[in-house]
Amino acid sequence: MMSYSMSRNASAQRLWSGIATAIAWIGYLFLVLPSLVIIPISFGGDDELRFPPRRLSLSLFDQFFSEPSWWQAAIKSLVVASATTVLALAVGLPGAYALARSRFRGRRLVELLSIAPMLVPIIVLGLGMYMHLAAMSLVDSLGGVVLAHAVVVLPFMMVSIGSGLRHVDPALEMVATLMGASPLRVFWEVVLPQIKPSVMVGVLFAFLISFDEVVVSYFITGPASTTLPVKMYSAIRWEVSPVLAAVSTLLTLFSLAVCLVIMRLQPPQPRAD
Amino acid sequence: MIHTLSPRVVAVLLLPFAALLVVFFLLPLGLVAWNSLYDQGWTLKGYEQVATSGLIHRVLLNTIEISALATFTSLVLGYAIALHLAAKPPARRAPYLAMVMLPFWTSILVKSFAFTVVLGDAGIVNQLLGWVTGGSWHLEMMFNRFGVVVGMTNYLLPFMVLPIMASLLNQNRNLYLAAEIMGAGPMRIFLRITLPLSLPGVYAGVLMCMTLSMGMYITPALLGGRRDMMLANLVDFYTRQTLDWNVASAIAIVLLAMSGVLLWILARVQSDRAGTMA
Numbered sequence: 001m002m003s004y005s006m007s008r009n010a011s012a013q014r015l016w017s018g019i020a021t022a023i024a025w026i027g028y029l030f031l032v033l034p035s036l037v038i039i040p041i042s043f044g045g046d047d048e049l050r051f052p053p054r055r056l057s058l059s060l061f062d063q064f065f066s067e068p069s070w071w072q073a074a075i076k077s078l079v080v081a082s083a084t085t086v087l088a089l090a091v092g093l094p095g096a097y098a099l100a101r102s103r104f105r106g107r108r109l110v111e112l113l114s115i116a117p118m119l120v121p122i123i124v125l126g127l128g129m130y131m132h133l134a135a136m137s138l139v140d141s142l143g144g145v146v147l148a149h150a151v152v153v154l155p156f157m158m159v160s161i162g163s164g165l166r167h168v169d170p171a172l173e174m175v176a177t178l179m180g181a182s183p184l185r186v187f188w189e190v191v192l193p194q195i196k197p198s199v200m201v202g203v204l205f206a207f208l209i210s211f212d213e214v215v216v217s218y219f220i221t222g223p224a225s226t227t228l229p230v231k232m233y234s235a236i237r238w239e240v241s242p243v244l245a246a247v248s249t250l251l252t253l254f255s256l257a258v259c260l261v262i263m264r265l266q267p268p269q270p271r272a273d
Numbered sequence: 274m275i276h277t278l279s280p281r282v283v284a285v286l287l288l289p290f291a292a293l294l295v296v297f298f299l300l301p302l303g304l305v306a307w308n309s310l311y312d313q314g315w316t317l318k319g320y321e322q323v324a325t326s327g328l329i330h331r332v333l334l335n336t337i338e339i340s341a342l343a344t345f346t347s348l349v350l351g352y353a354i355a356l357h358l359a360a361k362p363p364a365r366r367a368p369y370l371a372m373v374m375l376p377f378w379t380s381i382l383v384k385s386f387a388f389t390v391v392l393g394d395a396g397i398v399n400q401l402l403g404w405v406t407g408g409s410w411h412l413e414m415m416f417n418r419f420g421v422v423v424g425m426t427n428y429l430l431p432f433m434v435l436p437i438m439a440s441l442l443n444q445n446r447n448l449y450l451a452a453e454i455m456g457a458g459p460m461r462i463f464l465r466i467t468l469p470l471s472l473p474g475v476y477a478g479v480l481m482c483m484t485l486s487m488g489m490y491i492t493p494a495l496l497g498g499r500r501d502m503m504l505a506n507l508v509d510f511y512t513r514q515t516l517d518w519n520v521a522s523a524i525a526i527v528l529l530a531m532s533g534v535l536l537w538i539l540a541r542v543q544s545d546r547a548g549t550m551a
Contacts, residue, residue: 013459024357027350028372031430034387035379037397041390049390051397087293095290101276102283110287117298121488121532123505124525127512128301131308151298154290170276183282212380215490215505219512232382236495240389248383255378262378263371 035252042245049242060246070231070243077211077228080142084149084210085203091150092157092202097187099158100165101173118155125152126219133220140222148216153206160205160266164198165191197265204265208258212251305529309522319523329507329524336503339418339493340486343425344433347482348475350426351433355474356467358434359441377431385495388424389415392496420496425486432485433478440474441467473542480539484532504528 041049045057064070099111117125129148130139138144168191176186192199214229221230228247235241278286309319323329358369376384391397392414402410414420444467452462490505497503502510504524511521 016459016463020353020356023350023353027354027430028369030350030427031376032372034391034427035376035383038383038387038390051390051400091289091293094286098278098283098286098290101278102280103277104280104283110291113294113298114290117294119484119532119536120302121505121525121528123488123490123508124305124529125298125301127508127521127525128303128305129297130512131304131518132297132301135304147293147297150293154293174276177276183278208378212382214380214382219509229380229382232380232386233491233495236382236386236389240386244386245390248386251380251383255380255383256375259371259375259378263367263374 035248038245038248039252042249044245049245060243061250063243064246064250067243069226070247073226073228073231076142076225080145080149080227081207081211083142083146084153085206087146087150088153088157088206089199089203092154093161093199096158096161096165097191100162101170114158115155117151122152122215126216129216130219139220140225142225144220145217145225145227148220149210149213152213152216153209156205156209157202160198160202161195164195164201168194201262201266204258204262208255302529305522305525307522308518309526312519316519319519322520323523323527332502332504332507333527335501336487339421339425339501339503340483340489342418342422343429343486344479344482346422346426347429347433348479351430351478352437352471352475354430354434355437355441355471358438373431373434376427381428381491384427385424385491388420388427388496392420392423415496416498418497418501420498421493421501424492424496425489428489428492429482429485432481436477436481437471437474440471440477444470476542477539480535480542484535484539487532487535488528 037051040053041051042060043056043058044050044053045055045059095114099107099114125148129144129151133139133141133144133148138147172190173186176190177183181189212229213227214233217227217230218233221227232244232247235244310316312318354373358366358373361369389396393399394411394413394415396414398414399411402412414423448466448470449462452466457465487503488505489503490509493501493503493506494509505528508521508525508528511517511524
């Protein structure tokens, strides 16, 4: 009797965990397959996208690098993402440090403000930014895009650096200050070396988010400032050009590299606190 | 003893941060609020449109429907993935976690393009179907609700998996052992222990996904049809096509308010949990 119910229990357990594992695998495949399937297609070189490709060729990549409207958009995106990252770091690093090492009234509010751009629907920010930049006649300028992107990526920068600072022992800074080091020197020689990995994570976040940002950019760019995502958006929307397969492959490999670097820098051990 | 900076240093360090956010975040949001109430004089015309226009009502309904559907499919797939991840020993979790994180890092345009290639009329799925059935079968999977929900689920999944996994990993393993020794079957253990203890993660994931999907713009524009327009697309439509900033701003404010409510509930859920754990 006992052994009967035990074995029934065991086989029921196998069945249920089998079903759960199967659904999980459907989920994994659903997550990665669509982006990965583009890679072989991009090497097909046909004008018609085909899977599996009939022959191997680099002609789509050739088209990407020889068509100025494509590679110029990519260059603009690289420039914008670099400038955005520098600006967000210059603003976010001192900001995050000040928030982590101070107690004042309204600090919670400033903290909330620092992550607010991440919480607001991006389209609302896009519309507001468009009207704002239009009033300053900064629409269709790379400078405007950089300023807008800096706001979009700032929360990610602040959160990464902030979490690094939480793991730094303030006592060290105390000692350095007592021994006569200036605040700048304390930050540069005591704090920064300890939070380097989190700063790197923030930088990668900022760069990639800016490089991929499309909604706000779509509102505030024009012919002179078309970034790669804006160009891709109209290409998917209006023509579905095969070059997109090559662009997608390049971007997927880029994302994969960044994803692996971040997982190395900051083993994602999500905690509930 | 906590090392704190002097107020003057704090003020100097926070100045550029505050300047950037005031001028390029709060001011633009303020402009949206202003334009939703002002059109050559104070007016409620924009909000009246939102309240009475059949088009806007339909789109609002679409938005809620599509968001709920995508959140639900994300929950089913995401819960199974989270269970699978949580059961793995930490050392062997990384490759599976990478499969969840890679899409999170992939441009939404790459993913949308991938889905046009997979789901399109001449796409991979239809080619396969045609080959299997000898050309008699064909599925319309793009420019309709199916396409939008598939694309959105793909985007939302990581946001569902991570909080659920976190709450699964937080559970005390001894509870399972005790339940098993006392003779509880796997289904019973799942329903009475695993599921209730993971609910905070589920709430967090669901609210996060609802908030994100309400504001989606790219996926409905690229994978949906005319009847799958969502609020974000409508904002764009009124800004660009009809050049009516007043109505566009009013819709944007409604969208902002809806996600504000969802986030407020999320914050409440989180603080309740923190309260019970303390």
